[in-house]
């Protein structure tokens with residue numbers, strides 16, 4: 156007999172299958188079980204389309220009556236772009252609803268559960284809650300702060316370099332790791348690099364490696380608009396490119412860029428682009444997840460702005476040495492080792508011949 160946990164794990168797997176497709180909505184999965192038999196399954200596939208519960212109820216039909224529903228996120232109780240799921244579960248006669256986590260939106264948290272209970276439905280909450288929260292770390296951050304969840308991704312040699320002293324960097328990591336990075340791009344609403352990376356690598360920042368996926372919005376941090384007009388990100392038409400600059404930028408250059416329908420945002424008259432302001436602006440533009448691919452100046456700026464939610468570092472078993480070779484985080488740096496930014500919930504995973512280390516910075 157499958158336990159509550161096993162059915163919820165199945166619902167979580169269904170939810171995760173739509174990773175990268177549902178923004179700015181969360182990933183949600185639902186499994187309907189009756190007398191020990193799965194009678195319906197569903198996942199939310201795209202914002203504006205049917206919610207997971209509705210998909211599962213459609214599959215179950217009349218078998219939903221008296222069934223138990225396992226849902227990875229509290230059923231919605233308000234009219235968004237689709238009718239409330241709590242009502243649909245009640246109308247189909249579902250007897251018990253097992254919920255992994257309550258809705259993180261403070262405006263609706265607990266309302267769906269309350270509606271179900273008022274209608275006489277048994278409700279259990281907190282089954283696989285930690286896994287459900289980890290799965291929707293992006294949605295939770297975005298809905299509670301209004302800013303994108305920021306992941307800094309870096310790739311370095313074993314001796315901590317992101318390029319040789321001459322700037323050569325292709326490639327540090329192997330095919331598998333780079334393919335995985337392109338999947339990360341698919342999963343993110345936007346990808347950010349500094350203008351130094353554009354000058355050094357002329358990157359495309361698109362999701363090209365198999366199995367492909369959507370191209371994120373390309374965000375370039377460029378304090379004085381040094382970006383070359385013939386840069387790939389300005390000419391390849393593969394994805395929107397937004398530039399964040401300051402009031403110090405050359406007005407003619409700004410007009411040239413805007414003529415090419417490049418969106419240019421100024422974060423004010425500070426010496427550098429204000430990361431806080433950049434994130435607030437991206438949030439207003441409904442960007443719920445941001446992949447920062449450096450380089451070292453940008454990564455350091457995000458670190459000093461305490462604006463990193465997650466770090467994903469690929470370490471390749473290669474050595475290039477060079478005291479002038481750039482490292483993942485540049486800038487002045489932290490003076491005392493005791494003040495180092497530690498990561499928590501760290502995972503270590505071999506990807507091809509490279510080591511992937513992921514974790515969540517602990518901001519004291």
Ligand SMILES: Nc1c(/N=C/[C@@H](O)[C@H](O)[C@H](O)COP(=O)(O)O)[nH]c(=O)[nH]c1=O
Nearest residue numbers: 310324326327328336356358359360361
């Ligand atoms: N050099 C490497 C990376 N380099 C990352 C950035 O510095 C590159 O400019 C960016 O990925 C280029 O984007 P593209 O044009 O779309 O391919 N990142 C990696 O994971 N492994 C590397 O070996």
